[in-house]
Amino acid sequence: MLDQAHNLREFVRKSHQAGRVLAVTSGKGGVGKTSTSVNLAIALVAQGKRVTVLDADLGLANVEVLMGLNSFYNLQHVIDGEKTLMQILVKGPGGIEIVPGTSGLAKLADLSSKARQNVLEGLKKLQENADFIVIDTMAGIGQNAVSFAASADEVLLVTTPEPSAIVDAYATIKAIHARRDDAVFRLIVNMVASPEQGLAVANNLSRVAQQYLGLRVSYLGHILRDPHVSQGVMQSCPFMVSFPNAPATKCVHSLGTKLIQQRAQTGAAKAGFFRRFAQTIGLASNG
Numbered sequence: 001m002l003d004q005a006h007n008l009r010e011f012v013r014k015s016h017q018a019g020r021v022l023a024v025t026s027g028k029g030g031v032g033k034t035s036t037s038v039n040l041a042i043a044l045v046a047q048g049k050r051v052t053v054l055d056a057d058l059g060l061a062n063v064e065v066l067m068g069l070n071s072f073y074n075l076q077h078v079i080d081g082e083k084t085l086m087q088i089l090v091k092g093p094g095g096i097e098i099v100p101g102t103s104g105l106a107k108l109a110d111l112s113s114k115a116r117q118n119v120l121e122g123l124k125k126l127q128e129n130a131d132f133i134v135i136d137t138m139a140g141i142g143q144n145a146v147s148f149a150a151s152a153d154e155v156l157l158v159t160t161p162e163p164s165a166i167v168d169a170y171a172t173i174k175a176i177h178a179r180r181d182d183a184v185f186r187l188i189v190n191m192v193a194s195p196e197q198g199l200a201v202a203n204n205l206s207r208v209a210q211q212y213l214g215l216r217v218s219y220l221g222h223i224l225r226d227p228h229v230s231q232g233v234m235q236s237c238p239f240m241v242s243f244p245n246a247p248a249t250k251c252v253h254s255l256g257t258k259l260i261q262q263r264a265q266t267g268a269a270k271a272g273f274f275r276r277f278a279q280t281i282g283l284a285s286n287g
């Protein structure tokens, strides 16, 4: 009886709750996407959510490096059909789970149809087993970054207050918007000296996006510039774990809280990530 009740609950939960897919992206490189992805994921876990971070950034300072992990299997094994995506998941600090990336993901469009199907099936499973999937994408308007971002339920756009980063952030909004006009953007201003500085950047960007693209870019919040962030990187341990009381940690906790509160507003997105991503990479969805 107990088992039956449990199975039924699981079935109901799965059919109603596919995880929210958040693509963390930026125009300029080095603005803190990877650091934000990992630490925000940890903040969401701290609030009782199941969170998986998917490493779609193929640079050197990727998610695994940031956490001192070095896993044997990665997405390449999924692409090649040797492992399922669930089999390559690794446990990271702070209760998050990680999908180790591969440079083979760089040319999604060039993958064989079988390989794309392998990745898609994995992503579908992943979405059923997590409340949030945080995708750490590459910077810029490259095809792959835009594919993930335009497919995601929400785009978390990271910028710093630097003028060049803001200009590039705008170009990224424009590129993603051109691919998908109902994309949902949430801005995170990182490395700010004060909350006021973050707000000023957000006001500027939202005004320009509204004026030229007729687009609403909502402000999720800021992360203070804080030396604990790079100390965490040097210790291969995310600052949310090593420095629970650091200024940046408090900022990221409040970003997590806000994201969870915004659930109601994003109900409309209806977890369409899987279908959109399948279309984007040229495979019709079978589910």
Ligand SMILES: Nc1ncnc2c1ncn2[C@@H]1O[C@H](COP(=O)(O)OP(=O)(O)OP(=O)(O)O)[C@@H](O)[C@H]1O
Pocket: 026, 028, 029, 030, 031, 032, 033, 034, 035, 036, 057, 059, 061, 138, 139, 190, 191, 192, 223, 224, 225, 226, 227, 229, 230, 231, 233, 248
């Ligand atoms: N709030 C912050 N305060 C201080 N330093 C920060 C902050 N956020 C990020 N950094 C530092 O900035 C550097 C770049 O961060 P990160 O690697 O997360 O950026 P990225 O956008 O992922 O870069 P890439 O485009 O290369 O993938 C790191 O050394 C990190 O420690």
Ligand SMILES: [Mg+2]
Pocket: 033, 034, 035, 057, 059, 061, 062
């Ligand atoms: Mg990165």
